[in-house]
Structures are given as structure tokens and as C-alpha cells.
Amino acid sequence: MSEQSSTTPNRQRTEHDDHSRYDIIGDVHGCANTLVKLLLQMGYAKDDQGYYHPSRKTLFxxxxxxxxxxxxxxxxxxxxxxxxxxxxxxxxxxxxxxIAYFTLLNDGGNLRYLRPHTAHHDRLIAETLEQFEDHAQDWESMLTWFRTLPLFIEKPKVRVVHACWDAPLIAEFHDQNHTAVVDDAFIRASENPKSFEAAVLGRLTRGTSMHLPPGVVIVGRDGVERSLFRTRFWSQNPKTYADVVFQPDPLPEYLVNTPLSDAERARLVHYNAHEKPVFIGHYWLQGTPKTLRSNVACLDYSAVKYGKLVAYRFDGEQQLDDRKFCWVSVDKAESTH
Incomplete structure (x- = not known):
């Protein structure tokens, strides 16, 4: 489903009794005008409580x-x-x-931030802080709201996570916490990179990765050097780097067909074909939206880089259908203040 208009809904709000009808939307990254266009295209209306659909619910x-x-x-x-x-x-x-950028840690009387205020970290959050510069209380309320967001959503027929669905890790986390929301103690404990807390937050929000051979780095489009590359968690029987690599910045050509070692293969996360559909973002895809596998779909199509803001209109199907993607292409007008 491409950029077509939809019918305008009845403006009467209704209860969402059907727990399988969801519009799942990819990474917005501040493209508010495009988000409004996408919602209207899918038949949403607006009242004094915000945007709504009379018979569907949105999952971001x-x-x-x-x-x-x-x-x-x-x-x-x-x-x-x-x-x-x-x-x-x-x-x-x-x-x-x-959250981490504004979380202070007390290290024997020395205060420091959980996310260090380096030049790279400063640059990533710069646009956000600039836009909230005259709205300090509003920003504080947003940070409070961020802390209420779950790491994952599981419905009877569908799952949503930002970067990677690791079933054993999620099960262990849920058994310990009985919720999908992390508390302040969990966030602070994630400072230790070898902790369970760091593993959960890293895996679910940033995905899986693999080390490049010693001395090899990738220079990304953002100018940052990386010694890791992102990997797919849905690959079936992978044998080489090419079978698992999943990122916008390509591997050096001479590494593409590098065989995976037994140790590397053992560390991979697997999402089985019989699992319910899962939707992710995070990965900066390009081109025409399509499924990654019959039960896996990524909805991040680089909206903020003049790509597409993408949604999938889910109705309970357990085999995903490429015809159910819809999107709005982001144009230069989005950047006009």
C-alpha cells in the first residue's frame, strides 16, 4: 500500500475491542509533519485528546x-x-x-552522568535540547514519560520491540521484574557493561552486533568509526558475515564472505519461523518497504534522512503481507521551521 489517501473515520471514539488491529509505525525522529500526514492517510482524526482511529490502535x-x-x-x-x-x-x-544523558551517578562523591557528555553524545541530542531550550518543564515531563515506556510490547498475535526480540533474555527479564518497564535502579545498574541490565537494554534497544577482526574499522555515514557491525536476529542457518550483516554502512568487500566461527554462531540470537510476527525499527533501511521474513518486519526507512515514515496495518495475520505497508515520503518541507 503506497501513498494513497484513506477514508476519513467517524469522529466518535470507540473502545478497541479487537485486539489484533494495529497500525505499527516506525522511527519518527522528530518528523512531526510527516507523522500527521501518515496518520491522516490511514484514516485517523483529531480531537482535544489527540489523534485517534475509531477501530484501530497505534503501536510505535x-x-x-x-x-x-x-x-x-x-x-x-x-x-x-x-x-x-x-x-x-x-x-x-x-x-x-x-534518560541516561540526564541520569547522575554518585561515584564516591564524584557526580557524573550515566551517558557521558562527549562530543558525539552531545551531537546526537543537540536538536532535541535546542527545541526544548525555552520549554524546560516540558522537557522534564518528557523525560519522566520516557521512563514509563516499556522495552517491549507483546500482544496475543504480535510483538513490538525497538531493535531485537531475544526471547530467552526477555523471559528472564520478565520473570525478575513482572513488567516490561525498567526502573531507576535497573537503569543505573546498566552502567556496568557486563551486567544483566546492560545486556537487556543493549540487546532490546540497540540490537545484536559482532566484532570485526582486530584492527578493522568501519567509518559510518555519520563519520563515526566502529569496530562492530549490526547483525540480524532472524537469520536461518547463517554461515558467513554476509548472512548476518544488517546495517546501512557496508562491510569491506573482502570481509563479506568471511565464514562465521562456531563461537560467533553460538552468540547469535535466533527468531524462529513459528513465532508470532515481530516489528522493529532502528536499522535505517531504504527502498520500498517489505518484510524481512514472513514474521519479521522493520519499519525504520530513514524518515529523518528524507526517506519514508512507514507503517504496517496489522490485522492479526501470522504471515505478513508486503501489501499492508503504507508510508509517506519525507520531503524538504519537513525541515522548514
Missing amino acids: VGDIVDRGPRVREALHIVRDMCESGQAECVLGNHEFYA
Whole structure:
């Protein structure tokens, strides 16, 4: 389903009795105007509580914040929908980055931030802080709201997580916490990179990765050097780097067909073909939206880089259908203040 208009809904709000009809929306990253266009295209209306659909509910994959021209407006749209019961949103890595950037740790009387205020970290959050510069209380309320967002959503027929569904890790986390929301102690404990807390937050909001051979680095489009590359958690029987690599910045050509070692293969996360459909964001895809596998779909199509803001209109099907994607292409007008 491409950029076509939809019928305007009846403006009477209704209860969402059908627990399988969801519009799942990818990484917004401050593209508020495009988000409004997408909602209207899918038949949403607006009242004094925000945007709604009379018979559907929205699930957001996270990363509403950072990078874009209208972060504050986008956050208010999504939060209003969540608070009025019309939507749910998982915690993206950028919402977690914002929490960590403002979380102070007391190290023997020395205060420091959980997310260090380095030049790289400052740059990632710069647009957000600039847009909230004259709205300090509003920003504080958003940070409070971020802390209420679940790491994952599981419905009877569908799952949503920002970057990776790791079933054993999620089960262990849920057994310990009986909730999908992390508390302040959990967030602070994630400072230890070898902790269970760091593993959960890293895996679910940033996905899986693999080390490049010693001395090899990738220089990304953002200019940052990386010694890791992102990997797919849905690969079936992978044998080489090419079978698992999943990121916008390509591997050096000479590494593509590097065989996976037994140790590397053992560390991979697997999402089985019989599992219920799962939707993710995070990965900056391009081109025409399509499924990654019959039960896995990524909805991040680089909206803030003049790509597409993408949704999937889910109706309970357990085999996903490429015809059910819809989107709005982001144009230069989005960046006009």
C-alpha cells in the first residue's frame, strides 16, 4: 500500500475491542509533519485528546526523539495518543540515551552522568535540547514519560520491540521484574557493561552486533568509526558475515564472505519461523518497504534522512503481507521551521 489517501473515520471514539488491529509505525525522529500526514492517510482524526482511529490502535517502535526538526511536536503527538489510550510506544535507544544523558551517578562523591557528555553524545541530542531550550518543564515531563515506556510490547498475535526480540533474555527479564518497564535502579545498574541490565537494554534497544577482526574499522555515514557491525536476529542457518550483516554502512568487500566461527554462531540470537510476527525499527533501511521474513518486519526507512515514515496495518495475520505497508515520503518541507 503506497501513498494513497484513506477514508476519513467517524469522529466518535470507540473502545478497541479487537485486539489484533494495529497500525505499527516506525522511527519518527522528530518528523512531526510527516507523522500527521501518515496518520491522516490511514484514516485517523483529531480531537482535544489527540489523534485517534475509531477501530484501530497505534503501536510505535520508539525513537520519536532526536535528529529531526520537530521533536517536541512529535513527542506531544505520540504521548497524547498514548495517554488517551489510542497508542502504545516502546522505548527506543534514543529515548534511553536521553534518560541516561540526564541520569547522575554518585561515584564516591564524584557526580557524573550515566551517558557521558562527549562530543558525539552531545551531537546526537543537540536538536532535541535546542527545541526544548525555552520549554524546560516540558522537557522534564518528557523525560519522566520516557521512563514509563516499556522495552517491549507483546500482544496475543504480535510483538513490538525497538531493535531485537531475544526471547530467552526477555523471559528472564520478565520473570525478575513482572513488567516490561525498567526502573531507576535497573537503569543505573546498566552502567556496568557486563551486567544483566546492560545486556537487556543493549540487546532490546540497540540490537545484536559482532566484532570485526582486530584492527578493522568501519567509518559510518555519520563519520563515526566502529569496530562492530549490526547483525540480524532472524537469520536461518547463517554461515558467513554476509548472512548476518544488517546495517546501512557496508562491510569491506573482502570481509563479506568471511565464514562465521562456531563461537560467533553460538552468540547469535535466533527468531524462529513459528513465532508470532515481530516489528522493529532502528536499522535505517531504504527502498520500498517489505518484510524481512514472513514474521519479521522493520519499519525504520530513514524518515529523518528524507526517506519514508512507514507503517504496517496489522490485522492479526501470522504471515505478513508486503501489501499492508503504507508510508509517506519525507520531503524538504519537513525541515522548514
